[in-house]
Amino acid sequence: MDRRAFLKLAATASGTAVLSGVPLMAAAQAKGGVLNVVVQPEPPGIMIGIFQNVPSQMVGGNIFEGLLRFDADLKPHPLLAESWESAADGMSHSFKLKENVLWHDGKPFTSEDVVFSLDKMLRETHPRVRNFLTAVESITADGPYKVDFKMKHPFAPFIQSFEVGSMPMLPKHLYEGTDYAGNPVNSAPIGTGPLKFAEWQKGSFLKLVANEQYHEEGLPSIEAVYFHVIPDGASRATAYETGKVDVLPGGSVEYFDIERLSQLPNTEITTKGWEFQGSQCFLWLNNTSKWVSDKRVRQALMFALDREAMRDIAFFGYAKVAPSPWNSSTKYYTEDIRQYPRDVEKAKELLKEAGYDGSPIRLLPLPYGETWQRLAEIARENLSEAGINVEFTATDVAGWNQRLGDKDYDIAFSYMSQYGDPALGVARLYTTSNIIKGSPWNNVSAFSNADLDALFDAGAREVDEEKRARIYQDAQALIAEEVPLAWLFEMIWPTIHRANIKNLISSAVGLNDSLGRARIE
Structure with missing residues (x-):
C-alpha cells in the first residue's frame, strides 16, 4: 500500500x-x-x-464534563445541559441543566456549581476561559437547574466554549473558599x-x-x-x-x-x-530579539524552510503543509493570502535588505522526542542554506516552558490547538493583551499590531457570519504579510x-x- x-x-x-x-x-x-x-x-x-x-x-x-459535547462537525449536543437558548443579538444565553446528576462523591450537581466554576474558579485558574469571560457581564442561577448569562457584548463562539477542556464543571462544595491550586482534592479529583x-x-x-x-x-x-x-x-x-x-x-x-x-x-x-483541537505546528518568532524583530528576516525564514521535506522526513506524511495561519478546520480559513513557497534566493535577498550579518539565531527545539529533534535539524539545515547561522539551545520540557515564558529564545518550535474558531484558539497567539510573561501558551512572539488587535476584537463580537468572514480574512492577510510566527503544518494525529x-x-x-x-x- x-x-x-x-x-x-x-x-x-x-x-x-x-x-x-x-x-x-x-x-x-x-x-x-x-x-x-x-x-x-x-x-x-x-x-x-x-x-x-x-x-x-x-x-x-x-x-x-462540560455542559455540552461536540461532534466532528463541531455541532453541540446535550451533556450536563439538556437544552440552551441564545438571543439573536448574542447578548444573552441560558442553559437548562440535566436533573439528577451526581458528583462522584454523591452530592448533586446544580446551577450553583456552574456559576462557581465559571464566575469564580475558572476565571482565576484557566487563562483561556478568563479571556472568554471578559465578554460576560453576569452569570446567575435561576433555580437549581437553570443558568443565565448576560453579556457585555456578543462573543460569537460562546456556545462552542462549553466543551470539557475549555469549561469543565467543578464542584463548588469542594473548592469554594479554598486555595484552588493547593486543594488536596486536586490529587484525587x-x-x-x-x-x-x-x-x-x-x-x-x-x-x-x-x-x-x-x-x-x-x-x-x-x-x-x-x-x-x-x-x-x-x-x-x-x-x-x-x-x-x-x-x-x-x-x-x-x-x-x-x-x-x-x-x-x-x-x-x-x-x-482531533477536530476540535485543530492543532497547528509553527515556529515562534521572538519579535523582541535583535534580528527576528525585522519583518524581512521573518519573511526570509518562511521562504527558507522546506516544509514539504519536513513533512515527509520528520512526520512521514502525517502532516499537511499549512497555507494559512488558520487551520483548515478553523472557521473562515482562506488560502487567498500571501504564500511562502520555498525560495532560498528570495530569503537571501530579504536577509541582505535587513542587513543580517550572520549573527547566531538561537533555535529552541520542542523536547518531545525524536520526531521533533529531526524537525529542528532539518530547519537548521534549511536556514543555513539561506545564510542564517542557527544555534540549538536544547533543554527539557520544564526548561522549554521557562525559556518561552521568559522570551529567552529567538525561534522555537511548538504546536497549539485552534478550537475551531479564531476567537477561541487563534487570537490568543497574536493579540497585544495576551503578551504575558511567564506562560508558553499565549502571545509568546510578543508581536503587537493595533490593526490586528482591532480585527480580532471585531471578529469576536460580530454575530453576522458574512461580516465575520471578511474580518478574519483581513486578519489572515495581515498576518501573512507581517509573519508574527512561522506557520508550518496542520498536525495529523x-x-x-x-x-x-x-x-x-x-x-x-x-x-x-x-x-x-x-x-x-
Missing part, C-alpha cells in the same frame, strides 16, 4: 464512531473489560480546571463524568474506574481504564506489540513506527477525534488501537472525553 492510500485509509478507518451530524447518544452496550492506554508524558496533574496540557486533558476529560479517579502510581500508571451512578443510561461500558506512563517511543511501541497496552493515542509513538504498528493483527488506525475496541472515538475531542463510551467486544 502506498503512503497516499494508507493515509486515506487512516482517515476513514473503521472501528470508530460515526461523528458527523449524529447526536452523541449512548447506545445499548454490553458492559465489562479494562482499557490500557498510553499517556505521554505523565501529566503534571489531572484536575483540568488547573492543568490544561494534553495528557492532563486526556485523563481529566473523562473525569470531568471529583467530577461528574463516566469514569472516576481510583489510583495514581507516579511514574507507572493512573487508574480510573466506572462511575456506577453516571447520568447517561447504559454507560460507562467498561470497568476501568489504566493510563500507562512509558518514557520513550520505542518502549511504547513494544508495549502495544506485546499486549501491555491497547491504545496508542496520537503522538505517543514515533511517526516512522505508525505504518508498521497499524499493520499488526487485530489493529485499526484512525485520525478522528493517528490513534492506533485494538480492532475489538468499539466506539473509542465518539466526539470532536476524541479520547479526551470518549473512553467511558468505548466498549470491548
Whole structure:
C-alpha cells in the first residue's frame, strides 16, 4: 500500500464512531473489560480546571464534563445541559441543566456549581476561559437547574466554549473558599463524568474506574481504564506489540513506527477525534530579539524552510503543509493570502535588505522526542542554506516552558490547538493583551499590531457570519504579510488501537472525553 492510500485509509478507518451530524447518544452496550492506554508524558496533574496540557486533558476529560459535547462537525449536543437558548443579538444565553446528576462523591450537581466554576474558579485558574469571560457581564442561577448569562457584548463562539477542556464543571462544595491550586482534592479529583479517579502510581500508571451512578443510561461500558506512563517511543511501541497496552493515542509513538504498528493483527488506525483541537505546528518568532524583530528576516525564514521535506522526513506524511495561519478546520480559513513557497534566493535577498550579518539565531527545539529533534535539524539545515547561522539551545520540557515564558529564545518550535474558531484558539497567539510573561501558551512572539488587535476584537463580537468572514480574512492577510510566527503544518494525529475496541472515538475531542463510551467486544 502506498503512503497516499494508507493515509486515506487512516482517515476513514473503521472501528470508530460515526461523528458527523449524529447526536452523541449512548447506545445499548454490553458492559465489562479494562482499557490500557498510553499517556505521554505523565501529566503534571489531572484536575483540568488547573492543568490544561494534553495528557492532563486526556485523563481529566473523562473525569470531568462540560455542559455540552461536540461532534466532528463541531455541532453541540446535550451533556450536563439538556437544552440552551441564545438571543439573536448574542447578548444573552441560558442553559437548562440535566436533573439528577451526581458528583462522584454523591452530592448533586446544580446551577450553583456552574456559576462557581465559571464566575469564580475558572476565571482565576484557566487563562483561556478568563479571556472568554471578559465578554460576560453576569452569570446567575435561576433555580437549581437553570443558568443565565448576560453579556457585555456578543462573543460569537460562546456556545462552542462549553466543551470539557475549555469549561469543565467543578464542584463548588469542594473548592469554594479554598486555595484552588493547593486543594488536596486536586490529587484525587471529583467530577461528574463516566469514569472516576481510583489510583495514581507516579511514574507507572493512573487508574480510573466506572462511575456506577453516571447520568447517561447504559454507560460507562467498561470497568476501568489504566493510563500507562512509558518514557520513550520505542518502549511504547513494544508495549502495544506485546499486549501491555491497547491504545496508542496520537503522538505517543514515533511517526516512522505508525505504518508498521497499524499493520499488526487485530489493529485499526484512525485520525478522528482531533477536530476540535485543530492543532497547528509553527515556529515562534521572538519579535523582541535583535534580528527576528525585522519583518524581512521573518519573511526570509518562511521562504527558507522546506516544509514539504519536513513533512515527509520528520512526520512521514502525517502532516499537511499549512497555507494559512488558520487551520483548515478553523472557521473562515482562506488560502487567498500571501504564500511562502520555498525560495532560498528570495530569503537571501530579504536577509541582505535587513542587513543580517550572520549573527547566531538561537533555535529552541520542542523536547518531545525524536520526531521533533529531526524537525529542528532539518530547519537548521534549511536556514543555513539561506545564510542564517542557527544555534540549538536544547533543554527539557520544564526548561522549554521557562525559556518561552521568559522570551529567552529567538525561534522555537511548538504546536497549539485552534478550537475551531479564531476567537477561541487563534487570537490568543497574536493579540497585544495576551503578551504575558511567564506562560508558553499565549502571545509568546510578543508581536503587537493595533490593526490586528482591532480585527480580532471585531471578529469576536460580530454575530453576522458574512461580516465575520471578511474580518478574519483581513486578519489572515495581515498576518501573512507581517509573519508574527512561522506557520508550518496542520498536525495529523493517528490513534492506533485494538480492532475489538468499539466506539473509542465518539466526539470532536476524541479520547479526551470518549473512553467511558468505548466498549470491548
